[in-house]
Amino acid sequence: MKAKKLLSAALAVGMTVSLAACGGGTEDSAKDGAKDSGSGDGKTIVFSTNVVGGKADALEAACKAFEEETGNVVDFQAPGSDYEELMKTKMASNQLPDLFTTHGWSVARYSDYLMPVNDQEWAADIDDQIKGVITNADGDMFVLPVDIDIAGLICNMDVLKDAEVDVDAIKTWDDFAAACDKVAAKGKNPIHMGGKDSWPIGQFFDWAAPSFYVTDDANSKAEDLKGGKFDTATWESVAGLLDGWVKAGYLNEDCLTADYNSDIESLASGNTAFCFYGNSAIMDAKGVNPDANLGMIPVPSASAGDEPSLIAGEDIAVGVWKDTEVKEEAVELLNYLAKPDVMKTIAEAAGSKAGLKTAEAEIGDIGEYLKKYETVETYPYFDREYLPSGMWDVMCTTGADILSQKDGAVISAAKVMEQNFNDKYMP
Amino acid sequence: MKKRNRVMNLFYIPALILFSIFVIYPLCKGIALSFTNWNGYSQTYKMVGLSNYTRMLTDKNVIRAFINTLIYGGMSTLLQNVLGLALALFLNQKFKGRAVTRTLVYLPVMIAPLIMGYVMYFFFSFNNGALNDLLAVFGKEAVDWLSDGKTAVAILTIVNSLQFVGISMVIYLAGLQGIADMYYEAADIDGATPLKKFRYVMLPLLQPAVTSSVTINLIGGLKLFDIIMALTSGGPGYDSHSLSTLVHRTYFASENAGYASAIGIITFLLIAVFSNLIVQYLKKKEVEM
Numbered sequence: 001m002k003a004k005k006l007l008s009a010a011l012a013v014g015m016t017v018s019l020a021a022c023g024g025g026t027e028d029s030a031k032d033g034a035k036d037s038g039s040g041d042g043k044t045i046v047f048s049t050n051v052v053g054g055k056a057d058a059l060e061a062a063c064k065a066f067e068e069e070t071g072n073v074v075d076f077q078a079p080g081s082d083y084e085e086l087m088k089t090k091m092a093s094n095q096l097p098d099l100f101t102t103h104g105w106s107v108a109r110y111s112d113y114l115m116p117v118n119d120q121e122w123a124a125d126i127d128d129q130i131k132g133v134i135t136n137a138d139g140d141m142f143v144l145p146v147d148i149d150i151a152g153l154i155c156n157m158d159v160l161k162d163a164e165v166d167v168d169a170i171k172t173w174d175d176f177a178a179a180c181d182k183v184a185a186k187g188k189n190p191i192h193m194g195g196k197d198s199w200p201i202g203q204f205f206d207w208a209a210p211s212f213y214v215t216d217d218a219n220s221k222a223e224d225l226k227g228g229k230f231d232t233a234t235w236e237s238v239a240g241l242l243d244g245w246v247k248a249g250y251l252n253e254d255c256l257t258a259d260y261n262s263d264i265e266s267l268a269s270g271n272t273a274f275c276f277y278g279n280s281a282i283m284d285a286k287g288v289n290p291d292a293n294l295g296m297i298p299v300p301s302a303s304a305g306d307e308p309s310l311i312a313g314e315d316i317a318v319g320v321w322k323d324t325e326v327k328e329e330a331v332e333l334l335n336y337l338a339k340p341d342v343m344k345t346i347a348e349a350a351g352s353k354a355g356l357k358t359a360e361a362e363i364g365d366i367g368e369y370l371k372k373y374e375t376v377e378t379y380p381y382f383d384r385e386y387l388p389s390g391m392w393d394v395m396c397t398t399g400a401d402i403l404s405q406k407d408g409a410v411i412s413a414a415k416v417m418e419q420n421f422n423d424k425y426m427p
Numbered sequence: 428m429k430k431r432n433r434v435m436n437l438f439y440i441p442a443l444i445l446f447s448i449f450v451i452y453p454l455c456k457g458i459a460l461s462f463t464n465w466n467g468y469s470q471t472y473k474m475v476g477l478s479n480y481t482r483m484l485t486d487k488n489v490i491r492a493f494i495n496t497l498i499y500g501g502m503s504t505l506l507q508n509v510l511g512l513a514l515a516l517f518l519n520q521k522f523k524g525r526a527v528t529r530t531l532v533y534l535p536v537m538i539a540p541l542i543m544g545y546v547m548y549f550f551f552s553f554n555n556g557a558l559n560d561l562l563a564v565f566g567k568e569a570v571d572w573l574s575d576g577k578t579a580v581a582i583l584t585i586v587n588s589l590q591f592v593g594i595s596m597v598i599y600l601a602g603l604q605g606i607a608d609m610y611y612e613a614a615d616i617d618g619a620t621p622l623k624k625f626r627y628v629m630l631p632l633l634q635p636a637v638t639s640s641v642t643i644n645l646i647g648g649l650k651l652f653d654i655i656m657a658l659t660s661g662g663p664g665y666d667s668h669s670l671s672t673l674v675h676r677t678y679f680a681s682e683n684a685g686y687a688s689a690i691g692i693i694t695f696l697l698i699a700v701f702s703n704l705i706v707q708y709l710k711k712k713e714v715e716m
Contacts, residue, residue, distance in 0.1 A: 084679070085679045087468075088467050088468040088679060088682075089468070091468035091469070092467060092468045092469075094470065109468075195662070195663070196573075196659070196660060196662060197660055198660060198662060253553065253571060254552075254553030254554060254571045254574065256571070256573070256574040256662065256663040257552070257553055257571055257572075257573040257574050257659075257662075257663075258552075258553065258554065262554060389466070389682060390466060390681055390682030390683065392680070393676065393680035393681045393682075394681070396680075397664050397665060400662055400663050400664035401664045403663070404574065404575075404576075404663045404664060404666075406664075424682075
C-alpha cells in the first residue's frame with residue numbers, strides 16, 4: 001500500500017515537473033538556440049516575416065544561401081495572416097524575433113524595438129522614394145527596405161480598352177467615375193472589392209483619403225492630422241465617394257462577402273476594370289491568367305486643381321531587434337540581404353522596385369508602368385502616416401456599413417473615425 | 428481515515444497548480460487589464476477605472492454581439508436538442524444501415540469548426556457557391572446569402588447546430604438505452620398512447636441526458652468563434668460577431684486590449700450565469716430511476 005502511494009506521488013510530481021517544463025520550454029529553447037545552434041560555431045537567428053507565397057520563398061532562399069555562406073542557422077518563420085497578432089503578443093512580452101519584417105510600421109509601431117540602421121554601409125543608398133517613409137522625426141531609420149511598394153490603381157487594360165477608356169485622361173475622381181460608367185455600360189464590373197475579410201475595404205480609404213487630406217497643397221490637412229485634429233467633414237467626402245460608387249452600381253454585387261481571391265480572379269479573367277491593391281496583386285493575377293493585360297494608373301485627385309499621385313510604402317522591410325542576443329549575426333544577415341544581387345532576386349519575386357539604389361530589379365510590365373509614372377509625386381500610406389495606430393480596423397468596419405448601405409453610414413463613419421482618432425491619438 | 432484523506436488530498440495539488448497557472452492567473456490578469464487603456468503590445472498603459480465597462484453599455488457593436496451571442500447560444504441549443512432527440516429516437520430503432528446512419532450524423536463533429544466554416548463559405552458564396560449553382564439549375568437568380576447581418580446570423584446558427592447535432596444524438600441515444608423496458612410496459616398496461624409515453628415516461632427519465640446535452644450545447648453556442656471567423660469574419664461590418672469574436676477583433680485589430688478584456692469578462696460572466704441557471708433548472712426536473 002505504502003509502495004503504491006509512493007509510486008503515485010512520484011508519478012504526480014514527475015507529471016507536474018514535465019508539464020511545467022513544457023510550459024517554459026519555448027523561452028528556454030529560444031534562448032539556448034540563440035546562443036548556439038549545436039552544430040559547429042554557427043548561431044541560430046530567428047527571422048520572422050509577414051510575407052507569404054513567392055516573396056517568402058525568395059526570402060527563405062536568400063536565408064539558405066546565407067546559412068551556406070556563414071555557417072549560421074536561420075530559423076525562418078512565415079506565419080502568414082497570423083503574423084501581426086503574433087508580433088503584438090511578442091511586443092507585449094518584449095520577446096521579439098532577432099530579425100523581422102515591419103509591414104509598413106517600422107517607425108510608428110516597431111521603432112522602440114528596433115536597432116537604428118543609419119550606420120550601415122548601405123544606408124546612404126536607400127532609394128529616395130522610401131527614405132522619408134522609414135525615417136522618424138529624429139532622422140533615424142530602423143529597417144532595410146528590400147523593395148518598395150509603389151502603388152496606384154491596378155487595372156485590366158483590355159477591359160478599359162474595350163470600354164474605350166483613355167487611362168491617361170483619368171486625372172480626377174470625376175474622370176474615374178466617367179470611366180466606370182463606360183465599363184459598366186459594357187456589362188463589366190468597374191471595381192471589384194472583396195469585403196469579407198474587411199481589409200480590402202480599408203484599402204479604398206488608404207488610396208482615396210490622401211487626395212482629400214494631403215495631396216492638394218492648397219487644402220492640405222496633413223499638419224492638422226499630425227497635430228491631433230481630425231476633420232470630419234473631409235472624411236464625409238471620402239466616405240461619400242465610396243457611397244456614391246455603391247449607389248451608382250460600380251462595385252461587384254457581392255462586395256460584402258467576396259474575398260481577395262475573387263477580386264484577383266475577376267481582374268485576371270477580364271470581368272473587372274479596377275482594384276484597390278498594390279502591384280503584388282498584379283503578380284497574383286498573372287498567376288491566375290498569365291495572358292491578362294494588367295497595369296496601373298496613379299490615384300486620381302479630388303479636385304481639378306490637384307494632380308494624381310502614387311502611394312509609396314514599405315513592402316519587405318527588415319529590421320533587427322535591438323535586444324537580440326545574436327546582434328552581430330543578425331546584422332550580418334541584414335547586410336547579406338542588402339547585397340545587390342540578393343536584393344534584386346527578392347524584389348523581382350515581389351514584383352517591386354528594389355529598396356537600394358545599388359540594386360535594379362527587372363519586373364517586366366510593372367517596371368514599365370513605374371518608369372512611366374516616375375515623375376508622379378508619391379505619398380505614404382494614409383493610415384500609417386496620418387492616423388494613430390489601431391485606426392485601420394475602424395476604416396474597414398465603417399466602410400462595410402457604407403457597402404451595406406446602412407442609414408446614415410457616411411455621417412456615422414466620419415463620427416466614428418473622429419471619436420477613435422481622438423481616443424487613440426498620442427502627441 | 429482522516430490521515431488517508433489528507434494524503435489523498437495532496438493529489439489535487441498538481442491539477443490545482445496547473446489550473447491556477449493557466450486559468451486563474453490569466454483570469455485575474457484579464458480582470459486587471461479591463462480597467463486599463465492598454466493597446467495590447469506597448470510596455471505602458473494607464474488605469475481608466477470603470478470606463479471600459481460603462482462604454483460597453485452604449486457601444487452598439489457590443490450590444491449587437493451580445494444579442495448575437497444569445498441567439499447563437501439559445502437557438503443552437505434548441506435546434507441541436509430537438510434534432511438530436513429526434514435523430515436519437517429514430518436511430519434507436521432496429522433497421523438495416525443504422526450504424527452507418529449514426530456514423531454519418533456524428534461525422535461532422537470530427538471536422539474542425541474552422542474547416543467547416545471554410546467549406547460552408549464555398550457553399551454560400553455568391554459567385555460559384557454551391558447553393559447559388561443549385562438555384563441557377565431552377566432558373567433562379569443568385570443570392571448573396573451572407574451580405575445581410577440577420578441572414579448571416581441565422582446561417583451561422585444553422586451551420587453550428589447541424590455540425591454538432593451528433594453530440595446531442597449520442598447523449599440521447601445513451602439516455603434512451605438506459606431506460607428499462609419495464610417503464611414502457613407499465614405504461615402500456617395503463618393504456619398510455621405513444622405520445623403520452625414520450626411525455627410522461629421517456630422525457631422525465633431522459634432528464635439527466637437533457638441536462639448534459641443542453642449544458643454542452645449552450646456553452647458551445649455562447650462561445651462560438653471558429654465558424655464565425657471562417658464564414659463571415661463577423662461581418663458584414665460587425666453584424667454577425669459573437670462576444671468571443673468581438674473580443675478577438677477589439678484586442679488585435681482595434682488595438683484596444685483593455686476594452687477587449689472588459690468584454691471578455693462580461694462574456695465569462697454571461698456563460699457562467701446562463702449555464703448555471705439552466706443546469707440548476709434542469710437538475711430540479713430530474714427524477715430518481
